[in-house]
Amino acid sequence: MSFDGQLPPKVRLLRAAAELLANSGGAAVSTRQITQLAAVSAPTLYHHFGDKEGLFDAVVAAGFEEYVAGERDFAPSGHPLEDIRRMWDNHVQFGLNQPELYLVMFGNIRPESRPAIVADAEALMEEMLNKAAVAGQLNVQPREAARSILAANVGVTLMLIAEPAAERNLELSTMTRDAMIFAVSAEQASGAGPDTSGKSSVVVAAIALNAALQASHSDQLSSSELKLFLEWLHRISTSSTS
Amino acid sequence: MSFDGQLPPKVRLLRAAAELLANSGGAAVSTRQITQLAAVSAPTLYHHFGDKEGLFDAVVAAGFEEYVAGERDFAPSGHPLEDIRRMWDNHVQFGLNQPELYLVMFGNIRPESRPAIVADAEALMEEMLNKAAVAGQLNVQPREAARSILAANVGVTLMLIAEPAAERNLELSTMTRDAMIFAVSAEQASGAGPDTSGKSSVVVAAIALNAALQASHSDQLSSSELKLFLEWLHRISTSSTS
DNA sequence: CACTTCATATAGCGTTGCTATAGGTGCTAG
DNA sequence: CTAGCACCTATAGCAACGCTATATGAAGTG
DSSP, rough: OOOOSSSHHHHHHHHHHHHHHHHHSOOOOOHHHHHHTTTTHHHHHHHHSSSSSHHHHHHHHHHHHHHHHHHSSSTTTTHHHHHHHHHHHHHHHHHHHHHHHIIIIITTTTTOOOOHHHHHHHHHHHHHHHHHHTOBBBBOOOHHHHHHHHHHHHHHHHHHSSSSSGOOHHHHHHHHHHHHHHBBBBGGGGOOOOOOTTTHHHHHHHHHHHHHHTTHHHHOOHHHHHHHHHHHHHHHSSOOOO | OOOOSOOOOHHHHHHHHHHHHHTTTTSOOOHHHHHHTOOOOHHHHHHHHHSSSHHHHHHHHHHHHHHHHHHSSSSSOOOOHHHHEEEEEEEHHHHHHSSSHIIIIIIIIOOOOHHHHHHHHHHHHHHHHHHHHHOOSSSSHHHHHHHHHHHHHHHHHHHHHSSSOOOOOTTTHHOOOOHHHHHHHHHGGSSOOOOSSSSOOOHHHHHHHHHHHHHHHHHOOOOOHHHHHHHHHHHHHHOOOO
C-alpha cells in the first residue's frame, strides 16, 4: 500500500506517517520509511513540516480532530452526566483503537512540548461538565472536575493499552469512570461521606448558579432580577440540608 | 562530575545513565554520552546490558526499587485508607521529583515491553488495600480497587508532570485521590443510592433559578454589580469544605 | 521574456545504536 | 612458571538515522 496517487505530497506524508505509526508496534518510525512510503524525498518532508516532530505533531493533531469529532457527535441527551460517561468510554475506545497515536498524544507529555492537546481535551470535557453544573448536578467547579476526570481517564486508558489485548478488562474503565463521576456529582452529598457533611448543598447551588451565570452572557440583567436572585440564593443558603 | 572512580564499570554506567536521563529535560540520551560520562567504551555497555533499552530498564528497575522502598517506609498506622492516601501522595511526589524516570516507567507503557513494573506497583497497592478490606472498609475487591486507584494515580501524575512546574496545582491530586478512595471505601454505601432517590430541594431551587436567569433578556445591570455578584458566587462555590 | 516564489530532488554531513575483532586481566591446572 | 581459559574491555567501523546545503523544475506575474 502506497500513497503515490494524485494527492499532494503533504497529504501523502501525513497518511504514510499515520499508517507507519499505527503499525509500528512501538518501534521507531524513521523519516526514510515515511518518505519512501509517501514516494517523496527527504527535503519535502522538512519543507512542509520543518521537523520529524512537526510531522508527528500534525499526525497527532489530525488524530485529535478525529477524537474531538467523535466526542462531539453525541446528542446532548439531556443527561449531562450520562454524556460524560459516554465521553469517557469514547476516550478509552479511541486509545485502544489507535494505541500508538494515543501514546504519542498522552504518553509522552512533557511540559515544554505538548500540553496544548491536554488543554483542549480538558476544555472539551469542561464544556460538557458545565451543563451538569448548570443542572445542579456538580459538586465541584467544572474545571477542576474536568481536569480530575480527564486525568483518571488517561491513566485508565494507558493501563489498558499496557495490557495484552487478550486480557484487557474493561471493567477497570467503567469502575473508575463511575467512581470519578460519582465523586464529582452532587448525589453523594446526601450520603454520609468523610467530609461531605460540612459541604452542604449550598455549594452545589452556588456552583450551578455560577455556571449558569457565566454561560448565559449575563451582562444584561435588570437590577430587580438581581435582587430576586439574591433573595433566592439567600433562601437556598439558609435552608437546612434535607 | 564523572564516575571514573574505583566503582565497577557496570555501576558507573548505571549512574551515568541515571544522571543523564534525569537532567536531559526530555531530550534523547545517547550511548556515547553515557559511555563517555562513565569513562567506558561502547562495547562495555553492550556486554553488561545487551542493549540501550536494557540499560534503561536497569535504571528504571533501580528507580523502582527506590520507589518501592519509599512506599514501604510508612508505618502501617492502623488506618489503611490513610496509608493509601500517603501512598498516593508518595507516588505523585516520586513522579514530580524524577519526571524523566517516571515517564520512562509509566509514560511509554507498551504491552510487549513493560507491564512488569505496573504489576509490581499494583501488587504493592493491593497489599495495602487488603488491610482495608480485612477491616471492612472496602467496597470492592482489593485487586480491582488497586488497579483503579493506581490508574488514576498514574494519570494524575502524568498530568502534573505535563504542566509547567510553576503552575502545578496539587489540588488536582488530592481531589482525585479522595474521590477514588471514597468511591472504593465502604463509607459511601450508607448514603443515598447512586441513582436519583430524590433531589434535594436546594438543587431544585437552583435549577429554577437557572431557568429564570436564562429566560431573562433584560439589560442595564451595572457591570460592577454583576462583577460583585459573580465574585461572591465564586467565593461560595470555591469555599473549602472544612 | 525575465523574475520571483513555491515545491521537489540529489547528495552528503554529523551522529546514532550497535558490533566484529582483538587485546588485556585474573584465575586454576599442570 | 607457563598454559589455558573464562571474563571483561578497547579500537575501529558499519549501516541507519535526522537533517540540510544546494540545485532544479513548475507556476504565476510584469
